[in-house]
Amino acid sequence: MIQPISSxxxxxxxxxxxxxxxxxxxxxxxxxGHALQSVNASVTQAEQQGxxxxxxxxxxxxxxMTTATKAELAVDMAVQVRNRAISAYDQIxxxxx
Amino acid sequence: xxxxxxxxxxxxxxxMQSALNASLLRQQVYANNIANVNTPGYKREQVHFDSILQxxxxxxxxxxxxxxxxxxxxxxxxNNTRDIGTNVGSATALGTVSPVVTTDxxxxxxxxxxxxxVDAEMSALAENQVGYGALVQDMNDQFSMLRTAILGx
Numbered sequence: 001m002i003q004p005i006s007s008x009x010x011x012x013x014x015x016x017x018x019x020x021x022x023x024x025x026x027x028x029x030x031x032x033g034h035a036l037q038s039v040n041a042s043v044t045q046a047e048q049q050g051x052x053x054x055x056x057x058x059x060x061x062x063x064x065m066t067t068a069t070k071a072e073l074a075v076d077m078a079v080q081v082r083n084r085a086i087s088a089y090d091q092i093x094x095x096x097x
Numbered sequence: 098x099x100x101x102x103x104x105x106x107x108x109x110x111x112x113m114q115s116a117l118n119a120s121l122l123r124q125q126v127y128a129n130n131i132a133n134v135n136t137p138g139y140k141r142e143q144v145h146f147d148s149i150l151q152x153x154x155x156x157x158x159x160x161x162x163x164x165x166x167x168x169x170x171x172x173x174x175x176n177n178t179r180d181i182g183t184n185v186g187s188a189t190a191l192g193t194v195s196p197v198v199t200t201d202x203x204x205x206x207x208x209x210x211x212x213x214x215v216d217a218e219m220s221a222l223a224e225n226q227v228g229y230g231a232l233v234q235d236m237n238d239q240f241s242m243l244r245t246a247i248l249g250x
Contacts, residue, residue, distance in 0.1 A: 047109040050235045050239065051108060051112045051154065053228075053231060053235060054112040054113050054232065055116070056146075056150075061227070064231070065231070065234065068234075068235050068238040069238065071238070071242065072238050072242050072245075079246065079249055079250070083249065083250065
């Protein structure tokens with residue numbers, strides 16, 4: 001007995017994955033903007049915690065270090081995504097048609 | 098090149114610079130205390146820095162309560178004191194926050210008028226070293242981020 005393949009229309013009702021921006025989702029520029037803003041937020045937070053370390057208001061060195069490393073990784077990630085995007089663009093532009 | 102204004106002359110960098118200087122001074126003062134443990138009449142000295150930097154930070158409007166996650170506008174380039182829209186001066190002042198060395202006469206004084214407790218000085222010295230290492234590590238992380246952003250690789 002072969003079951004007919006069900007349609008995939010129900011996919012449209014699936015909830016969006018976490019992390020996707022709710023407002024203006026689907027627009028690439030808003031997606032990129034949100035991603036860059038979150039990288040910037042993470043760097044700003046690392047700076048604030050660093051200033052807290054310098055001024056003695058941050059009691060937890062481990063938390064400062066973790067936040068700093070997270071921010072560093074976020075920046076690395078953003079730069080790598082940019083590099084890959086540019087590389088893909090170059091490949092497409094150099095294609096013979 | 099005005100790149101230093103926006104990238105390196107920040108509240109963070111200058112606060113860190115001052116904190117590192119204070120940490121070095123604290124190391125010298127504690128070492129001096131230990132060296133004088135047998136000097137009659139010597140009173141231990143201590144370094145005050147945290148509260149001074151905190152008040153300077155509050156004065157420059159860069160207190161810890163600043164909202165994170167907001168994209169801050171790029172500061173305007175100012176070549177002249179009459180140019181508008183820069184608070185670079187307040188950030189620069191944070192790089193020269195001077196710690197204050199005071200003499201501590203409050204602790205118990207031994208027979209020869211010397212109030213240095215070697216164990217307390219040693220543990221304070223160790224604490225200072227950990228703090229210095231943390232500051233250096235944090236600054237390295239920030240420099241590494243800047244380098245990544247500049248070189249793009």
